Amino acid sequence: GAVVSQHPSRVICKSGTSVKIECRSLDFQATTMFWYRQFPKKSLMLMATSNEGSKATYEQGVEKDKFLINHASLTLSTLTVTSAHPEDSSFYICSAKRTGLYEQYFGPGTRLTVT
C-alpha cells in the first residue's frame, strides 16, 4: 500500500498561463500532503504543507498567490501554478503521509516547462 500518483507527469505551457498539478493518494487517506520543488541535481525544497479542509501552510519565500494549493478531500491535493513564467520551470513533487506516522510517500513528480 501507500501509493501516490501525480498528474500530469510532464507539462509544457506558455508564459502567463496557469497549470494545475494533481496529487492523489490511491490506497490510503492522507490528511496531510506536501508539495516540493526540485531543481536539477539538487535537493527537495518544501514549498507548502497541505491540510485537508484547511488552508495550506507555505514555507518562507513561497508566494501563496502564485502557488495555489487546494486539499479538498482526503485523497486529493492540487497545486496550481498561476501566471507561470520560465523561472517556474522545475520538477514538482508531492508527498502524502498517513495520520500518526512520519514516513512520507511520494508521487512520481511533474516536470513543468514554461516557454
Next chain:
Amino acid sequence: SQQGEEDPQALSIQEGENATMNCSYKTSINNLQWYRQNSGRGLVHLILIRSNEREKHSGRLRVTLDTSKKSSSLLITASRAADTASYFCATARLQGAQKLVFGQGTRLTINP
C-alpha cells in the same frame, strides 16, 4: 533552510561492494529518514530511525544514528546495479515533526 549535509556528494563503486553514505544535521530531531530517488522520479522511503535508536536494519540496508554528533550513516551491502540512484537523508524536527528537511543527497553509481 536545508538542514542535512551529505557526503560524499557522489560515490561510484563496483557491484558487490558496500556503499556508505553519511548525513549530518544541525538541530534536535524526532527522527531521521532515508529516501532513494531514481533519475527523474519521485522518492522512495527506505528506512526511518527514531532519535532514541542507534541502529536499524532493513534487508541490505543498515542505518546508524549518533545524536551526540548529529550524524547518520546509510550502508548498502553487496551493492547491485539497481541500487544506482540518489540517496537523501531527511530530518523531522522535534517541533513540527511532520515536516521533513532534506539533505543535498548522494549520487550513487554501481558499476557492473
